[in-house]
Amino acid sequence: MPTKEEVKRQIREAIDRRADQIIKVGETIRHHPELGFKEIKTARLVEQTLKDLGLSPQTGLALTGVRATMNAAKEGPTLALLGELDGLVVSDHPLADPETGAAHACGHNAQIAGLIGAVMGLLDSKALQHLAGRVVAFAVPAEEYGDVAWRVHQAREGKLEFLGGKPELLRLGHFDDVDMAMMIHTTPRPEDKLAGVGVSNNGCVVKTIRYIGKASHAGGAPHMGINALYAANVALTAINAVRETFREQDTIRVHPIITQGGVQVNVIPADVRIETYVRGKTVEAILEANTKVDRALQAGALALGAQVEIETLPGYLPLFNNMEMAEVFKANATALVGEANFTTIGHRTGSTDMGDISHVMPTLHPYMGGASGMGHGADFQITDPKLAYLGPAKALAMTAVDLLWDDAATARGILSKTQSRMTKAEYLAFQRGINRRVLFDGMTLQTKPLS
Numbered sequence: 001m002p003t004k005e006e007v008k009r010q011i012r013e014a015i016d017r018r019a020d021q022i023i024k025v026g027e028t029i030r031h032h033p034e035l036g037f038k039e040i041k042t043a044r045l046v047e048q049t050l051k052d053l054g055l056s057p058q059t060g061l062a063l064t065g066v067r068a069t070m071n072a073a074k075e076g077p078t079l080a081l082l083g084e085l086d087g088l089v090v091s092d093h094p095l096a097d098p099e100t101g102a103a104h105a106c107g108h109n110a111q112i113a114g115l116i117g118a119v120m121g122l123l124d125s126k127a128l129q130h131l132a133g134r135v136v137a138f139a140v141p142a143e144e145y146g147d148v149a150w151r152v153h154q155a156r157e158g159k160l161e162f163l164g165g166k167p168e169l170l171r172l173g174h175f176d177d178v179d180m181a182m183m184i185h186t187t188p189r190p191e192d193k194l195a196g197v198g199v200s201n202n203g204c205v206v207k208t209i210r211y212i213g214k215a216s217h218a219g220g221a222p223h224m225g226i227n228a229l230y231a232a233n234v235a236l237t238a239i240n241a242v243r244e245t246f247r248e249q250d251t252i253r254v255h256p257i258i259t260q261g262g263v264q265v266n267v268i269p270a271d272v273r274i275e276t277y278v279r280g281k282t283v284e285a286i287l288e289a290n291t292k293v294d295r296a297l298q299a300g301a302l303a304l305g306a307q308v309e310i311e312t313l314p315g316y317l318p319l320f321n322n323m324e325m326a327e328v329f330k331a332n333a334t335a336l337v338g339e340a341n342f343t344t345i346g347h348r349t350g351s352t353d354m355g356d357i358s359h360v361m362p363t364l365h366p367y368m369g370g371a372s373g374m375g376h377g378a379d380f381q382i383t384d385p386k387l388a389y390l391g392p393a394k395a396l397a398m399t400a401v402d403l404l405w406d407d408a409a410t411a412r413g414i415l416s417k418t419q420s421r422m423t424k425a426e427y428l429a430f431q432r433g434i435n436r437r438v439l440f441d442g443m444t445l446q447t448k449p450l451s
C-alpha cells in the first residue's frame with residue numbers, strides 16, 4: 001500500500017503526462033467563450049471528455065451543468081470539485097465571440113481545465129482505491145451574473161428560478177448529496193502571488209430598474225413630456241450622495257449601468273433602464289444599503305414626476321472560506337509553487353455564487369496564477385498555461401486525497417466541527433424573500449399642509 005505522499009506524487013506525474021490534453025481543454029474553451037446558462041459547446045466538451053475517461057456524466061443540470069461521481073473504495077463523505085463554465089461580455093477582448101461579446105476574461109476556462117485535469121490525475125493514479133467517500137466532478141454554469149434581462153425572461157418562462165448557476169443547482173437538489181465543495185479561481189493580480197486564499201467575499205443583490213416617463217417632441221414640446229433619462233440621472237446622483245454613509249467595514253459596492261437611455265434623439269426618453277448590484281460584506285449591510293439605493297431611485301422619479309419600477313433579485317451570499325480546508329490547500333499549493341509564492345488574502349469585494357454554497361456546507365474558493373491583465377478586462381490573458389491549467393488540477397486532486405485519506409479522517413473532522421450557516425430550506429427561503437418588484441409613482445405623492 002503506497003503512502004499518501006506517494007499517491008499525491010503519482011497524481012502529479014499523471015497530470016504531467018496528460019499536460020498537452022489538459023492545456024488543450026483550457027485553450028479550446030478560451031477560444032470559444034459562451035455566456036452563462038448558454039455554455040452549450042463548453043458543456044459538451046466536458047461531457048465528452050468525462051465519458052472518454054470512463055465516467056457517466058449527468059448533463060443539462062440548471063440548463064448546462066455537467067456532473068460525474070467517482071466512488072472511492074470505502075464509504076465516506078462526498079467532496080465536490082467545481083469548475084465554472086461561463087465567460088462574460090467583454091466585447092473588446094481580442095478573443096471575444098463576435099456575436100455575443102462573450103470572452104473568458106475571468107479565466108473560468110482554466111477552472112474547467114483544472115477540473116478535468118484533477119479527474120485525470122485521480123483516475124490515472126487509481127488514487128480512489130486508497131480513499132473513502134466520493135469525489136464529484138461538477139462543471140457548473142453561470143457564475144457571472146450578467147445578461148440579466150435574458151435570464152429574467154427565462155425565469156418568467158419557468159426555465160430558471162435563480163439567475164446564478166450554483167443557487168439554481170442548489171435549488172434543484174444537485175448538491176443534496178454533497179458534503180463539502182471546492183474550486184480554484186484563476187487570478188491575474190500580482191499581489192495574489194502564484195497561489196493564495198482569502199477569508200471572505202462580498203455578497204450582493206441584483207436590481208433591474210425601469211423609469212417610465214412620457215414621450216414628447218424634444219424640440220417642440222419638451223414641457224409635454226416626462227424625461228425618464230433625467231429621472232435616472234437624479235437617481236444616480238442620489239446614489240452617489242449616499243455613498244458617504246456606507247461604512248468602510250461593510251465594503252459596500254453599488255455600480256449601476258444605464259442599459260437603455262433613450263431610443264431617438266428628438267424624442268423625450270420615456271423608457272430608461274438601469275441595472276445594478278448592491279454588494280456588501282454581510283447580508284445585513286447589503287440589505288441596509290439596498291434600502292438607501294431604493295430611496296435614491298425613488299428620488300429620481302419624484303423629481304421628474306416619473307414612475308419607477310424597481311425589481312430586486314436574489315444575488316449571491318457573502319463567501320466564507322472554510323479555514324481548515326484552506327490549510328489543506330495551502331500545504332499542497334506551497335508544495336507546487338513554493339512558500340514565498342503563496343499569500344493569504346483578507347476580504348475581497350467581488351462576489352461569487354460559491355458564497356451561496358459556503359452557507360450550506362464547508363467550502364473553499366482559493367486562487368492560483370498563470371494569468372495577467374485585469375479580471376473582467378480586455379487585456380485578461382492566460383500567460384502561463386502550465387500554472388493556470390495544471391496547477392489547479394494538481395492542487396484540487398492533492399487536496400481531495402488529503403481530505404479523503406485514512407477513512408476520510410480530515411474531511412470527517414471538518415464536517416463534525418462545522419455548523420452550516422443555513423440549511424438548504426433556510427437558504428431557499430432567504431433568497432426567495434429578496435425577490436421584490438414595486439412601482440413608485442413620483443407624480444401622485446400627497447403632502448399635508450402644516451399649521
Ligand SMILES: [Zn+2]
Nearest residue numbers: 088106144376
Ligand atoms: Zn468574474
Ligand SMILES: [Zn+2]
Nearest residue numbers: 106108143185
Ligand atoms: Zn470568475
